[in-house]
Amino acid sequence: MSKENGMRAWGFAGAALLMAAATPALAAEAKRSTFGRLPDGRTVEAVTLTNGQGMSATLISYGASIQSVIVPDRQGQPADVALGYATIEEYLAKPQYLGSTVGRFANRIARGRFTLEGRAYTVPVNNGENSLHGGxxxxxxxxxxxxxxxxGPTASVTMRYVSPDNDQGYPGQMTVDCTYSLDERNQLTIEYRATTNAPTIVNITNHAYWNLGGEGSNRGAMGHLVTIPAQTFLPTDAGAIPTGEFRPVEGTAFDFRQPRAVGERVREASDQQILFGRGYDHNWVIGREVTRDLHLMARVEDPVSGRSFELLSNQPGLQFYSGNFLDATTVGKSKRLYRLGDAIVMEPQLFPDTPNRPEFPSARLNPGQTYRNIMVYRFQTSRGAAATAGE
Known part of the structure; x- marks a missing residue:
């Protein structure tokens, strides 16, 4: 081989090595398995998405639910940061919306009633006198x-449910796709798409409970630092139905424009809204309409473990719930009781009771349209020294 040809061959080989070094390995994998069986014999499937950074997410077909999310801490030690059950029997025995997809209409509809095109509809009442999370x-x-x-570079699973006409009283046959994906940047994305064959209403979200210290740890989530970039929130009546007011957060226990520990003001009995919710169970106004692009909804950080996430979505509202009804009667995956304040929930969505509030962004879906709710959890780990957070 001539010197010139040798140099050319080295150049091609060198370029190939550089390209290989610059291209991330296809480390993200999706593995399908059986989680359990329903009483009628149907299989509940599980799909585990794993990347090359030590993060994984297990999704189950029952409720299109997040069953676990494992993330390393600042020391590289993994922990499951999502509340959930170990078996399908437990999901059936004590439903808690743990990581579940909720719909057709997430959150509440006052008295389980709404009107669409001049026709009155009634949906099941399951939260006092109101309908919650679809009935x-x-x-x-x-x-x-x-x-x-x-x-591949991004591992994913797509699940589908075809909700028949008059399902839980809602009009129209609705076809819903839920896609979970995990990439090498530790981004867990949830995308909901829905179409209908008749005018209907829709508001779908995910109800994951997060404890960034680990769902099996002795620490709850009250020491988590939360940031929500909202100027206003929606005060409610005693039944958690919005009054229609857009109330400024400034000077209230609902001001999270700067990072604050959840537990700092979660028990401020001087605030009637805290009394109504037994803590936080309200909708923060991030915008006034669904957008094409994604925007920051919240940031959550556990100073002790160093784990954090940023939550982005295209939705106008964020329901922030501080785990007020975890009453130590639920046994989680780690065989520990889930107690008051052990986790928090962040739900990007339309505003509660939207079908009865013409001043809120519309929840109507027509044939030929596609509903979309996209949620991106950007998990990160700080490398600083461990901090001490109050419970």
């Missing part, structure tokens, strides 16, 4: 069909 047999209590599982 008694909402999306969280059906077994979705796993349609697609992919590995």
């Amino acid at each position: 008694t047999e909402g999306f969280d209590k059906v077994n979705w069909t796993v349609r697609d599982v992919k590995s």
Whole structure:
């Protein structure tokens, strides 16, 4: 081989090595397995998404739910940061919306009634006198069909549920796809898409409970630092139905424009809204409409473990719930009781009771339209020294 040809060959080889070094390995994998069986014999599937950074997420077809999310801390030690059960029998025995997809209409509808095109509809009442998260047999209590599982630079699973006309009283047949994906940047993305064959209403979200210290740890989530970039929130009546007021957060226990520990003001009995919710269970106004792009909804950090996430979405509202009804009667995956304040929930969505509030962004979905709710959890780990956070 001539010197010139040798140099050319080295150049091609060198370029190939550089390209290989610059291209991330296809480390994200999706593995399908059986989680359990329903009483009628149907299989509940599990799909575990794993990347090369030590993060994984396990999703189950029952309720299109997050069953676990494992993230390393600042020392590289992994922990499951999502509350959930170890078996399908526990999901059936004590439903808690743990990581579930909720719909057709997430959150509350006053007295379980709304009007669409001049016709009155009634949906099941399951939260006092109101309807919550789609009713008694909402999306969280059906077994979705796993349609697609992919590995690659991004691992993903897509599940589908076809909700029949008059399902829980809602009009129109609705086809809903839920896609979970995990990439090498530790981004866990949830995307909901829905279409209908008749005018209907829709508001779908995910009800994951987060404890960034680990769902099996002795620490709750009250020491988590939360930032919510909202100027106003929606005060409610005693039944958690918005009054219609857009109240400024300034000077209230609802001001999270700067990072604050959840537990700092969660028990301020001088605030009637805290009394109504037994803590935080309200909708923060991030915008006034669904957008094409994604915007920051919240940032959550656990100073002790160093784990944090940023939550982005295209939705106008963020329901922030401080785990007020975890009453130590639920036994989690780690065989520990889930107690008051052990986790928090962040739900990007339309505003509660939207169908009865013309001043709120519309929840209507027509044939030919596609509903979309995209949520991106950007998990990160700080490298600083461990901090001490109050409980």
